[in-house]
Amino acid sequence: MEGQEVGEGKTKLIDESGKRLDGRKWDELRPISIQVGLMKNADGSAYIEWGKNKIMAAVYGPKEVHPKHQVLPDRALLRCRYHMAPFSVDERKNPAPSRREIEISKVIREALVPAVIVEDYPRTAIEVWVEVLQSDGGSRVAGITAASLALADAGINMRDLVVGCSCGIINNQVVADLDDTEDKEGSGDMPVAIMPNLGLVSLLQVDGIYSREQFQKAFELAIAKGKQVNALQRAALNTRFFGGEAKTTQVEEVAE
């Protein structure tokens, strides 16, 4: 039968009662806290802690395009760099961009552009810098989540926020929001980014083996969890622009 022999089964990542190694339920997010506007020089910024991920996103622009031949006459050029600090992972990472970082920079850019009203800023550049200070599983979706807030903080016109969550498979079971161990020992990782109000998917990558049913379950779970994280995004923007305590919002506080 199709899909039956899927899964690696080596490490016990989820127990009989459905508890994962860190105590979470199958569909439970790690703790998330978001702060908008911490960086002084950037035109916009957001800092996210998501599980052990610690990621700073900052935006500069709209600004002049250099070199000039890259100018887009009818819209803004959005540049994006996803970069991992050398100390962000277990083994020190060479600071030069790896092929993985180059690919992720591209998919993050392509996930963000649809949300930005680039037609409002012809002939300019908007730069999005995502710096992973500490990496856990799901750093690209956490980075996108922070980056779209940084764009909003910079006052860039947007159609919607972009928010992401990664779901996947551990011990042949669909779970939400894989951490580092689950990503490495599990059998599948599916980062998804959505524009939650428009109901559109702007990033989708899939690793691992999913039956058709698992594929749909993981995908729909990622969208649902993305919407949950979007509530945190909105709370963080609210704190930034309409005051209230600057304390970090925890995922537990959010009604689904």
Added chain:
Amino acid sequence: MEGQEVGEGKTKLIDESGKRLDGRKWDELRPISIQVGLMKNADGSAYIEWGKNKIMAAVYGPKEVHPKHQVLPDRALLRCRYHMAPFSVDERKNPAPSRREIEISKVIREALVPAVIVEDYPRTAIEVWVEVLQSDGGSRVAGITAASLALADAGINMRDLVVGCSCGIINNQVVADLDDTEDKEGSGDMPVAIMPNLGLVSLLQVDGIYSREQFQKAFELAIAKGKQVNALQRAALNTRFFGGEAKTTQVEEVAE
């Protein structure tokens, strides 16, 4: 006496009856087949199989010059890259251009330019890409042979075709058209490219030790063999532009 102690003598590359390892006579070419115009996007192209060499040459242009400061006001800028696919040689080759590839790109360019009426295309670029898919001895002359056909296929005005052949020395004997083993185990390799109708030499490189007589013999043999290959070039162009079977021409079919 001069020239006497020349030769390595370790491997027996040619036997008493004058037969080489692959059965060829001292002055015999390997099988050659040429097809012009296979590539769909390129403005011109030619594919050559010469012994075990498999080489694709393609031409783009005349086109705009970027960056602009490289524009030549009175003629076309001819760019050339000779590149070996990572799988083209016994040990996987790093895809980044080696010093050898950079040098060969230069001498190929300098071998082709004299045949191109560059004055007819001022302020433009003509790009010649030579990709070695499988490499045997003599890949640079095979590449030139294909590249000049690709230029002709692109409709670039030319004074003559350019055609090459490499001769050399094995077991202290001058032979034509060294293959990989003869190139490595032999004691000399002399790639020569000519403009056959004009009787001019546009590429000459020499490796190995040649007495004055051997030098002349190898050099003149290379020119004679180049003329033989030129007949194949013309046949391939004929097939391309005036129909007839598209079947590959073999060297055996050609009258010397």
Added chain:
Amino acid sequence: MEGQEVGEGKTKLIDESGKRLDGRKWDELRPISIQVGLMKNADGSAYIEWGKNKIMAAVYGPKEVHPKHQVLPDRALLRCRYHMAPFSVDERKNPAPSRREIEISKVIREALVPAVIVEDYPRTAIEVWVEVLQSDGGSRVAGITAASLALADAGINMRDLVVGCSCGIINNQVVADLDDTEDKEGSGDMPVAIMPNLGLVSLLQVDGIYSREQFQKAFELAIAKGKQVNALQRAALNTRFFGGEAKTTQVEEVAE
């Protein structure tokens, strides 16, 4: 007490009578010879031998600035490269610029600019190339000493020459002009460059541990020794422009 435990004391670099390994006194310079104007193509040049250092400095300019966006509208752009030949040191050096060479190029540039009347050459570039053919201790100050002569030789308007000397600490004692062994085995190196007529310091770098007193003593010694080397600079310029024997001046000939 402060400063007391300073010094490495492993190698005996200076004996009881105050003699250093090469026989010099604590405040004695190595032999220095300077020749101005040897290079044919450069607009200005100077060659210095200082101990075992052999350094050629050459200047091109004022010339057009490429790329244009680097143009300074009100003054010249001074470029500087300090480079070590692969054979200049004990172990062959990779010819690509190291981080050390990049830093030294920067501090040399910043040491020379104050002496050049850059306002006299707006929108131009002045290039200073310092090539270390053989390296001993103190190559950067020797390079600056030669480079400022090359600028003068090129006829560039200057406020003053720039001249350097490196002092430091060996066996907890301040000495002048460390050679390679003293630099490596000693406990401190302090290269200083000055504009001698204006009494200004244009380069200062410090390595090693100095008590407040040692710091001042080494610093003031470096300035005094720089002035001594400046006499050699002036003699070399004199030889270049007003004839006299082209023989190399030795430090011993110079009155302090």
Added chain:
Amino acid sequence: MSMKKNYVVETIRKAQMVQLLASGKRVDGRSLDQHRELKIETGVIPKANGSARVFLGNTQVIAGVKIATGTPFPDTPDKGILMVNAEILPLSSPYAEAGPPSEDAIELARVVDRGIRESKMVDLGKLNLVSGKSVIAIFVDCNVMNVDGNLFDATSYAVVAALRTAKMKKYVIKDEKAEATNELIQVPVEKTPVSLTFARIGDKVVVDPGAEEEASMDMRITITTEDGGNVCASQKGEASTITPAQVLQAADTSIRVGKAIRAKIIEATK
């Protein structure tokens, strides 16, 4: 390939294409879920340990396999190494450039690699020689020879066909050292992953976009499936979006169409 677009022409062209698609037609007459003719030649580079040339319409890719011994990665001491690289040759298109791999070429190689790797096509455990010291390393290099849209699928098929026909030396282990024998054996291939790429143009999703369709497409998505009908890799591309329903429909199409393509690849690499 990021093409330099002439915005006016592109806009008109796209409007025409959207109109055509609204009536269920594509510029080259295909149905929405129909891929172009697929031709697979194997053994095209005899010096390689395995090779294939794939034509997908006028898109042409050559993949070559080189096999050597190497040191395993520290975190997988008893697994062989599999690396997929791709170069979009400057001769393949007027928009390709010489130089270090572009962002596009890096994405191409990584997405193709992911499909192969995640399907567990090659049993890396069988490439172990001496744990922690010596393993078999398989390099697959892809030369894109002509660009006419959908490099992802063409490159993937070329890699799969090259690996399916690749042969490697058999090794014997003596005193903790791997010694090559003269015997040639198949690379341990367990699965035949099939990549299928879709383009959304306006609100229509088509399979295997050609170059003209790519020039007008809003979004690209690749879904790779394996023999069991499972999804093993996916990648959405281009700076636009896809609806959740379109994703699920693409998965269904990929599983269905993938079966036919898999049969074709297996047939061509017997």
Added chain:
Amino acid sequence: MSMKKNYVVETIRKAQMVQLLASGKRVDGRSLDQHRELKIETGVIPKANGSARVFLGNTQVIAGVKIATGTPFPDTPDKGILMVNAEILPLSSPYAEAGPPSEDAIELARVVDRGIRESKMVDLGKLNLVSGKSVIAIFVDCNVMNVDGNLFDATSYAVVAALRTAKMKKYVIKDEKAEATNELIQVPVEKTPVSLTFARIGDKVVVDPGAEEEASMDMRITITTEDGGNVCASQKGEASTITPAQVLQAADTSIRVGKAIRAKIIEATK
């Protein structure tokens, strides 16, 4: 940071600043030898072996320590390895750029490294495991997060604080091989070097220049002192000069002010 300057505005701005300094005042109200508020947080990157975030005014730097075993340099076979790197992140300033380290970032890393190394802060001899074969290698990477002047001091304090709080595995040597134990021990820190950077604007020298002051400064000098009150490193920067008297006065100030900063760093890293 080489900022693109608007010459007219810069000239006016600098003239105002020189006038203000003539009356002993700085743009932000500080006295000439007063540094900005220094905040040190440690343990900010738990995955690193040691880490610190330093705020010096609005300048922000994060340093992370990674410790591994390595092969010693041939000329120091029984000494461990200490490497300091710095990246001025593009998110830190409108003038910073992505790409390989700029001349400014290289100078920054090398000057900070020099202060740490020359002070003998870390006893490299204690990082030896098997002479000539295996030593402990300490990498300190610095991310400049926000640029508001005086990166030299902020980065130096971050490195010192990260090293002072760094922990490494204890190793035991068996049969000429180093084996890691589960015990964590402190990095062998012997000294606490303190960097102090001055800017000359006109003829006045100020401590810890902010970004506005740096935009107007003629010359920069950094002097690092260690616990014994000795000078252990210095670097003059920018294309201008300093008088000998100013150098000596800066040394005195560095020794004096350095003591207070050292106490603060030690307090923050207990």
Added chain:
Amino acid sequence: MSMKKNYVVETIRKAQMVQLLASGKRVDGRSLDQHRELKIETGVIPKANGSARVFLGNTQVIAGVKIATGTPFPDTPDKGILMVNAEILPLSSPYAEAGPPSEDAIELARVVDRGIRESKMVDLGKLNLVSGKSVIAIFVDCNVMNVDGNLFDATSYAVVAALRTAKMKKYVIKDEKAEATNELIQVPVEKTPVSLTFARIGDKVVVDPGAEEEASMDMRITITTEDGGNVCASQKGEASTITPAQVLQAADTSIRVGKAIRAKIIEATK
């Protein structure tokens, strides 16, 4: 060196030069097969294992030899390593640029290397220490100090003179390991290859072109001969052609003139 040419001036200049050559004269008064004054100084870099400075007219090149032990290439396990590199220093000419080696510098190094290597000047078999494990590696780096035409010959002479005077440590083999002794021995030099470079300007071929001649030349050809009067390397350069008869005549001239230059090099490196 690819010089930025002023086309009008160049054209006039070349026409004059062709006219002059028609009457058998060169701009600097030399005969067609006469090379410029050759000066060779050896031992100019005492820290190198061998070195030479060569002046060919105003062209100046310094070559330095560094010798170390290394691992042999897999396909020549019992042969030493010889590498020739060249840098055309930015101080050598207004047209030279700083940065990674240009196409011109790479061709220069490779052509000089070829002449040395193919003549079997250095007996690489005598540089073997422990087969497959350890050999002597000789690096020759060339600094072009001043460009005044014909870098090929000047660089080649500098390399040959540096190698002829280079000394290396004697090694003894103990237990499959090479140990350096304090004894210094000559590098095993067997031949003295001599490079001779010709320029064709119009239909005249001249030896050892100066910078002005190179600016007007159509074609360049280098022919290297060894002691036995044999040709061991050649390279045609520039985007033009040569007739077969000119090639053969150049070979004859190279053999003839090469003898005199060889004697001069041997004399200078005794």
